Amino acid sequence: MHWRTRLAQPQSLAPGGFKSLAVPTYRGSTVLFDKxxxxxxxxxxxxxxxxxxxxxxxxxxxxxxxxxxxxxxxxxxxxxxxxxxxxxxxxxxxxxxxxxxxxxxxxxxxxxxxxxxxxxxxxxxxxxxxxxxxxxxxxxxxxxxxxxxxxxxxxxxxxxxxxxxxxxxxxxxxxxxxxxxxxxxxxxxxxxxxxxxxxxxxxxxxxxxxxxxxxxxxxxxxxxxxxxxxxxxxxxxxxxxxxxxxxxxxxxTLGVRLARLEESTLTVARWIAAQPGIAAVFHPALPSCPGHDLWKRDFQGSASVFSILFDGRFTARQVEAFVDGLELFKIGMSWGGVTSLAIVYPNLDRPGKDYAGRLVRLNIGLEEPDDLIADLARALARLQG
Ligand SMILES: Cc1ncc(COP(=O)(O)O)c(C=O)c1O
CATH class of the missing domain: 3.40.640.10 (Type I PLP-dependent aspartate aminotransferase-like (Major domain))
Structure with missing residues (x-):
């Protein structure tokens, strides 16, 4: 057979019996049937x-x-x-x-x-x-x-x-x-x-x-x-x-990541809840979160995202400046990765609640919580000062 025909009609030539811990990546659109x-x-x-x-x-x-x-x-x-x-x-x-x-x-x-x-x-x-x-x-x-x-x-x-x-x-x-x-x-x-x-x-x-x-x-x-x-x-x-x-x-690695994220996120959430200018922290494991008792009843733990609400003395512009002033926390959508993120929701629509521009969602990553707290503290100080 011509080599071009052979290449278009591949056969498996590698030895069999390979065993590893990784799941092989099988690509394929066509699936072959015997008849x-x-x-x-x-x-x-x-x-x-x-x-x-x-x-x-x-x-x-x-x-x-x-x-x-x-x-x-x-x-x-x-x-x-x-x-x-x-x-x-x-x-x-x-x-x-x-x-x-x-x-x-x-x-x-x-x-x-x-x-x-x-x-x-x-x-x-x-x-x-x-x-x-x-x-x-x-x-x-x-x-x-x-x-x-x-x-x-x-x-x-x-x-x-x-x-x-x-x-x-x-x-x-x-x-x-x-x-x-x-x-x-x-x-x-x-x-x-x-x-x-x-x-x-x-x-x-x-x-x-x-x-x-x-x-x-x-x-x-x-x-x-x-x-x-x-x-x-x-x-x-x-x-x-x-x-x-x-x-x-x-x-x-989901098990170790979730455990570490839970611990770091709680450390940061508890710290920021005690800072002046923060009206509320919405983290399921904190009593200030609506439905906290249901979380205690139904959940096995908490994860890496939560939100902070700045009090009424801050304008949407100032809250934006707070997010812009963070260095370790990057600005971006999605969550659950290794890098901490912050984002403001300027047009949040929650009937009966006026959160527009004052609510920031944080995603905690795998950085050391002390470094993250220092980053937040610097940005808060700039805001207050
Ligand atoms: C709660 C929730 N559901 C669904 C999605 C959508 O996921 P994807 O970005 O994979 O489309 C997101 C993404 O941020 C989310 O936060």
């Missing part, structure tokens, strides 16, 4: 066998299985990011004419999608008070298809009474989805608290190094599995095996 009669096209590759790279190569399926195991899920789908996970859940659970409920403090782009794309598609998304608990029952309508929860909520960090919301939803046959990113799928056991579908932005703690984007959608039992799976297949939400390989490596 035409074996050809299938199904997303459920763990049962049906491999059919197409879009539904995951062995690298992606290994990551999905490990996330599923951590969360106690029947099945986990991997998608290109946390926002894609949110979109998949809506599109799986809602039809034109459906009604969905989302807490006021839900991740911003979730709200944007509700007010934009889903409005155009005829899905009505209504906000609710994140602290509503069992009172959610009054907002459930005959056409309610989905209730979102996110606990703690984005930026303002309210802890929700997820079991009470799930009980009210179950009584009316409504599915509950949780954005479980904060807990990395381990600090809060979504399924034992009644949630049907748990999503994560693996971008944060599983990735852990601010260098990849991935999301997961974990389904508790068979009830909604096919709805999610069929929608996932139709949307073509494939993921890169290279990103999955990074996330698999990230998972190996």
């Amino acid at each position: 035409q009669a074996d050809v299938i096209d199904h997303w459920r590759q763990d049962e049906a066998g491999y059919s197409y790279g879009l539904y995951g190569t062995p690298t992606a399926l290994e990551l999905a299985a490990r996330i599923g195991q951590l969360e106690g899920a029947l099945y986990t789908f991997l998608v290109p990011g946390g926002q894609a996970a949110i979109a998949l859940v809506y599109l799986a659970m809602c039809d034109a004419g459906s009604h969905a409920l989302v807490p006021h403090n839900v991740y911003g782009p979730n709200k944007e999608m509700s007010a934009g794309l889903f409005k155009r598609l005829g899905i009505a998304v209504e906000g609710y008070d994140p602290m509503i608990g069992a009172g959610i029952a009054a907002q459930i309508r005959p056409n309610t298809a989905l209730i979102w929860t996110e606990s703690p909520g984005s930026v303002t960090m309210e802890i929700q009474d997820v079991p009470a919301i799930c009980a009210a939803a179950r009584a009316r046959g409504v599915a509950v989805a949780l954005d479980n990113t904060y807990s990395a799928g381990v600090l809060f056991d979504a399924f034992s608290h009644g949630v049907d579908i748990s999503i994560q932005a693996l971008t944060k703690y599983a990735g852990g190094h601010s260098d990849l984007l991935l999301g997961s959608v974990s389904v508790r039992d068979k009830k909604f599995l096919d709805r999610v799976g069929d929608t996932y297949k139709q949307l073509g939400m494939g993921v890169s095996p290279d990103d999955c390989s990074l996330a698999l490596r990230g998972l190996q």
Whole structure:
């Protein structure tokens, strides 16, 4: 055979029997079948066998299985990011004419999608008070298809009474989805608290190094599995095996990173809570956080993000200057990596609360907490002086 033909018809020439601790990165769009009669096209590759790279190569399926195991899920789908996970859940659970409920403090782009794309598609998304608990029952309508929860909520960090919301939803046959990113799928056991579908932005703690984007959608039992799976297949939400390989490596150190981040974050949060000019610190493990008692009841620990509220004597401009004046804390979105971050939310929309421009979210990284405190102290002193 010509060498060009040989190169286009590769055979495995390397010796077999290689064993290592790393999961190999399998790339592949085409999956080969032995004969035409074996050809299938199904997303459920763990049962049906491999059919197409879009539904995951062995690298992606290994990551999905490990996330599923951590969360106690029947099945986990991997998608290109946390926002894609949110979109998949809506599109799986809602039809034109459906009604969905989302807490006021839900991740911003979730709200944007509700007010934009889903409005155009005829899905009505209504906000609710994140602290509503069992009172959610009054907002459930005959056409309610989905209730979102996110606990703690984005930026303002309210802890929700997820079991009470799930009980009210179950009584009316409504599915509950949780954005479980904060807990990395381990600090809060979504399924034992009644949630049907748990999503994560693996971008944060599983990735852990601010260098990849991935999301997961974990389904508790068979009830909604096919709805999610069929929608996932139709949307073509494939993921890169290279990103999955990074996330698999990230998972190996998740335990030590989470423990260290919890400790450092608490040290910084407790310090800043005692500083003049700080009206409140929203950290789930501090009593000043709305829903702190629910956190004590339901969570196994806390993670690396929290927010500080400057008191009314500071203008939005001054708070911005505080963030600009930080040196170790970088300014940027996302969280869960090794580098500390700070960001102001100038247009935060929280009904009944005037936080605009005075709230700063911090993500604590793996730097020494004393250095981070010194950085914050310098920026605060500049502000007061
Ligand atoms: C709570 C939460 N959910 C979802 C997302 C979206 O994740 P991704 O950036 O991977 O799309 C984020 C990102 O910041 C988030 O904070």
